[in-house]
Amino acid sequence: MQPIRRHRVLAELKQLSALATPIIAAQIATSGMGLVDTLMAGNYNATTLAAVAVGNSIWLPIFLFMRGLMMAIVPSVAHLVGAGKTGLLASTVQQSLWIAVVAGFGALILVRHAEIAFLWLEVTPAVALEASRYLDAFSWSFPAMALYLALSCYCEGRSQTKPGMVFAFAGFLLNIPANYALIYGGWGFPELGAAGCGYATALSAWLMLVCMGLYIALDNGHRSLGILARLSRPQLALIAPLVRLGIPIGISIFVEASIFSVIALLIGRLPTELIAGHQIALNVSAITYMVPLSIGLAMTVRVGQAAGSGDFQQARRAALTGIGLNTLLSSLSAVLLMLFSLQIVSLYSDNSAVLEVAAYLLLFAAAYQLPDALQVAAASSLRGYKDTRVPMLIVLISYWVIALPLGYTLGLTDRITEAMGPAGFWIGLLTGLSTAALLLGWRLQRVFRRYRGHPLRM
Known part of the structure; x- marks a missing residue:
């Protein structure tokens, strides 16, 4: 460089x-x-x-x-x-x-x-x-x-x-x-x-x-x-653009959050130890998600200001710098979750059965740190370009067409393998998040090309 x-x-x-x-x-x-x-x-x-x-x-x-x-x-x-x-x-x-x-x-x-x-x-x-x-x-x-x-x-x-x-x-x-x-x-x-x-x-x-x-x-x-x-x-002329831009963002966030509520309802029929272990792993992942989410919100500002000024080189630089930062921090988070999974879940419970389940599921949470950080960074960058409709469709497909059906199939049925319980849903989430990260990254690359003809290399 x-x-x-x-x-x-x-x-x-x-x-x-x-x-x-x-x-x-x-x-x-x-x-x-x-x-x-x-x-x-x-x-x-x-x-x-x-x-x-x-x-x-x-x-x-x-x-x-x-x-x-x-x-x-x-x-x-x-x-x-x-x-x-x-x-x-x-x-x-x-x-x-x-x-x-x-x-x-x-x-x-x-x-x-x-x-x-x-x-x-x-x-x-x-x-x-x-x-x-x-x-x-x-x-x-x-x-x-x-x-x-x-x-x-x-x-x-x-x-x-x-x-x-x-x-x-x-x-x-x-x-x-x-x-x-x-x-x-x-x-x-x-x-x-x-x-x-x-x-x-x-x-x-x-x-x-x-x-x-x-x-x-x-x-x-x-x-x-x-x-x-x-x-x-x-003034409808000013309100309409805000609503057209905001509704897809609202739907995207709603879809992303609601899948966790649906999963919680679906695993409610499983033994208590499995439910408790799932909830602990989910809570830990929610805490770690604060960092990439916050960086993503900052990326929307930086990309938006650069795009508004017509400096699309700077807009791409802001997007790619944020993606790089999220990649670094999420990788560090994944390593820490893998190395200290038992110590982390021990803060939540002293039940050995619950701890065993939670520590195991935390390994899946560690695996999806990177795709989760990448998808939120890409989505946030696209919002900075005021591109929200296609990302909404990507989120809908990734979570409700891929993640949830796959999680249900692996977690509660014997169609592919023996029912895996909560682990099956975590595999579904990992697959859905990875799909979202890839598709949102593809969309961001297209936006880059739309404005400058080729992606920025730093």
């Missing part, structure tokens, strides 16, 4: 790391809120814990779709910043707020009608009642979440990821005392059980929104652009 290219790559690595680190921290804070909810609900009673768990299975897919929808703001803002059209940022953000209002209140209404889902999941009456109360309370967080996502995605598109980190930790810090006060009735507040957990999350979400709104309204860099100076009327 020539010195000048090495310098550019190192500079890009520095930019990506600076953007991704606060995103990782924000994800840790958000995950921490979920952990606090689980611990405090579990210490209250088993029914409350079950209600929160069932409620989470209802609202999480809806939230993930909404998050994907709002993520269209990141490349849209990044393109405007790259093109030097900062005067158009205010109208873009204000129109995105209308999308957030519709999405937020739509989600609120949807989760308040979860009775059909409870019947389908065969939830016991006591748990269903508590889960309904939890979701009714939690539903008030959706409008705040949607508006917060719109504003935080705007900041990310401008390469400002630290505010989201700070306000995520503010929400986390409020969530702890709010849970205590409203679940247990602490400090004279009403004892609400599962509903209290939902209200605590809603309070945290509204705090995060208020903080983000005040930051954008008072910061000179944002105030000078009139981002929140006024709310313009809905």
